[in-house]
Amino acid sequence: MATSVSQRARGLLRRPSHPAAGRQGPIAGPARLGRRTKELVRRLAPGDIAIIDHRDLDRVAAEDLVVRGVTAVVNVGTSSTGRYPNAGPLVLARAGVRLVDAPAAPLFEELRDGEPIVVDGGEVHRNGTMLASGRVLGLAECERQLRQHRERIDEALAAFAANTVEHIRDEGELLTGGIEFPRTRTRFRDRHVLIVVRGPTHRRDLRVLRAYIADVRPILVGVDGGADVIREAGLRPDVIVGDMDSASDEALASGAELIVHAYPDGRAPGRERLQRLGLDHLVVSAVGTSQDVAMLLAYESGAALIVSVGAHFNLVEFLDRSREGMSSTFLTRLRIGEVLVDAKGVSRLYNRGASGRLLSVFLAASFALIVVVIVSTPSLSNLVSLLWLKLRLLLGF
Numbered sequence: 001m002a003t004s005v006s007q008r009a010r011g012l013l014r015r016p017s018h019p020a021a022g023r024q025g026p027i028a029g030p031a032r033l034g035r036r037t038k039e040l041v042r043r044l045a046p047g048d049i050a051i052i053d054h055r056d057l058d059r060v061a062a063e064d065l066v067v068r069g070v071t072a073v074v075n076v077g078t079s080s081t082g083r084y085p086n087a088g089p090l091v092l093a094r095a096g097v098r099l100v101d102a103p104a105a106p107l108f109e110e111l112r113d114g115e116p117i118v119v120d121g122g123e124v125h126r127n128g129t130m131l132a133s134g135r136v137l138g139l140a141e142c143e144r145q146l147r148q149h150r151e152r153i154d155e156a157l158a159a160f161a162a163n164t165v166e167h168i169r170d171e172g173e174l175l176t177g178g179i180e181f182p183r184t185r186t187r188f189r190d191r192h193v194l195i196v197v198r199g200p201t202h203r204r205d206l207r208v209l210r211a212y213i214a215d216v217r218p219i220l221v222g223v224d225g226g227a228d229v230i231r232e233a234g235l236r237p238d239v240i241v242g243d244m245d246s247a248s249d250e251a252l253a254s255g256a257e258l259i260v261h262a263y264p265d266g267r268a269p270g271r272e273r274l275q276r277l278g279l280d281h282l283v284v285s286a287v288g289t290s291q292d293v294a295m296l297l298a299y300e301s302g303a304a305l306i307v308s309v310g311a312h313f314n315l316v317e318f319l320d321r322s323r324e325g326m327s328s329t330f331l332t333r334l335r336i337g338e339v340l341v342d343a344k345g346v347s348r349l350y351n352r353g354a355s356g357r358l359l360s361v362f363l364a365a366s367f368a369l370i371v372v373v374i375v376s377t378p379s380l381s382n383l384v385s386l387l388w389l390k391l392r393l394l395l396g397f
Contacts (some may be wrong), residue, residue, distance in 0.1 A: 026120040027072045027098060031111050037061040038198070038225060038246045044068035049117060051107050053077045057088030060198060066091065072098040072119045076105045079137060085149035090142040099142075100124070102134025181297050182282045186239050186257050189302035192218035195294050196226035196237075198246070199310025205343035206233045206309055218307065221298065223291050226310065227251035241297065242290035244270030252279055259283070259297070261290040288328030299336045306336065309343045 027049065034040025035053040038061060044050060046069030054061060055077040065073055079089045079101050092099045100122050107124065110131050111117065118125040124132045194213065196202060206229065212218075213235070222230050224242030228251050231237070237256040240247055244260060252258060252274065258281035262268035266285055274281045286293050291311060298306050333340060 026118050028116065028118045029071055030114045031107075031117045032070075033108055033111060033113050035108070036245075038064070041065060041068055042228075042248060044070055047071055049074065049119060051076070051111065053108070054079070054088075056081055056083060056086045057092075059087040059091055062088035062091035066095040066097060070097060072100065074100045074102055074105075074107065074119065074124055074132070074134065076102055076107055076132075078103050080142075080145050080149070082145075082149055082152070085146050085153060087146060089137050090139075090146055093137065093139040093142040099137045100134040101137055102132045105132035105134065107132055179284065179286045179293075179296060179300075181284060181300055182259075184239070184257060184259070184282065184297075184301070186219060187301075188219060188298050190304045192216050192305045192307065193221060193298040193303040194218040194307045194309060195221045195223060195291070195298065195311070196229050197223045197291050197308070197310040198225040198229060201343075202226070202229050202310030203232075206230075209307075209309070209343055212307075218305075219298075219303075221294050222247065222251065222256070223294050227254070227256065229310070239294075241284075241294040242270065243268075244273050249277065252277060257282075259293075261286065261293050288332065292328045292332040295332055295336055295340065299339055303339065306340045307343055308340065311342065 029047045029049045031051050032040060032044055032048045033051040034043070037050075037052050037054050037057075040050060040052065041061070041064040044065070048068070048070050049072045050065055050070045051074050053076045057075065057077075057079045073092060079099060080086055089099055098119060100119060102122070102124070105124070111126070115126065117131075122134045122136045123130050124134075194209070196206065210233075213220075219238045220230050220235055221239045221241060222228070222237040224240075224244065225246035227237045227240045227247045231251055231254065236254055237251065239257045239259065240252065241259045242261050244252065244258070258274060258279055260268050260270045260274065260281050260283045262271070262283050262285040264285055264287050268283055268285075271281065271283060284293055284297070286296075291308075295306055295308070
């Protein structure tokens with residue numbers, strides 16, 4: 001399942017093969033509304049028109065919208081504010097999905113989920129009545145915006161670095177080991193741990209690690225929506241860590257050990273959801289991100305190696321996830337050190353080698369080829385018959 005989804009996504013991003021590609025006229029379809037794009041994508045189907053409220057549309061969200069097969073996206077936020085070079089609008093434009101920016105349009109108040117609408121240019125109509133008018137962000141404009149924003153990346157970098165330094169003292173407990181982790185039923189000691197986060201390359205990373213996963217059998221940890229990424233790959237998460245806002249009910253009920261990431265003051269909104277579902281869980285109160293908590297949990301529990309899938313490692317990826325600083329991530333990686341590696345590094349270093357089944361097939365094919373050559377060559381056939389006769393004489397047959 002994951003492979004087909006990934007192939008579809010790559011194809012859509014390379015060329016305008018999407019159902020809406022090249023369509024200049026009106027686009028009709030059911031409206032699907034969601035102020036949180038990562039939750040909305042789970043409800044989308046091909047042909048839907050997504051109504052979102054997503055300031056600075058990030059690449060991961062855009063790729064999820066493309067994969068779901070939406071024909072148009074109407075954003076009542078601003079898809080690109082210029083704060084940093086976000087690639088989300090360009091991803092949609094390249095895939096042929098019409099993106100309409102209609103800031104502050106009252107679509108969430110006027111529309112019901114599933115109601116049929118028509119997007120004609122930048123206008124949104126219901127039953128012939130125009131509900132909102134916005135601006136279509138075409139391919140040329142998205143490319144131009146991204147170039148301009150990249151030229152001003154130094155401004156975003158300076159603000160990001162300043163914010164990181166400002167918060168590093170408040171999150172110092174990540175470095176000193178001040179977080180109290182509960183005893184888990186999952187045994188991490190001396191095991192490899194694969195931590196999956198929804199990121200720009202999570203599908204590709206998991207695909208290239210299939211041989212590693214099959215051979216090493218690491219503990220699979222999903223960070224919120226990363227649990228669904230693991231399930232899409234045909235695997236089952238062993239542990240799910242996070243505030244439980246983006247993991248599906250199916251993932252939460254898959255039998256994985258559930259660990260809620262709570263705020264430092266003890267508030268844990270995700271706990272209420274698990275209680276409603278009747279699912280047992282543990283709670284960890286900590287600063288930083290759920291990704292940081294998952295890594296520190298594995299490290300403090302004695303993991304031999306921690307492999308990250310979809311983790312954020314550069315400025316644009318952090319800003320895509322609305323992180324104003326990277327102090328928690330910096331401190332977490334400083335504490336874990338050489339135990340942590342990125343999935344790309346594992347795929348380059350890990351060589352599965354030939355499996356026993358593959359060797360058996362190779363030997364059988366080689367033997368069959370030798371037999372064919374001997375049978376089809378009279379001189380070799382006579383030589384084999386002579387050798388067989390001598391062998392029988394020596395053995396007294």
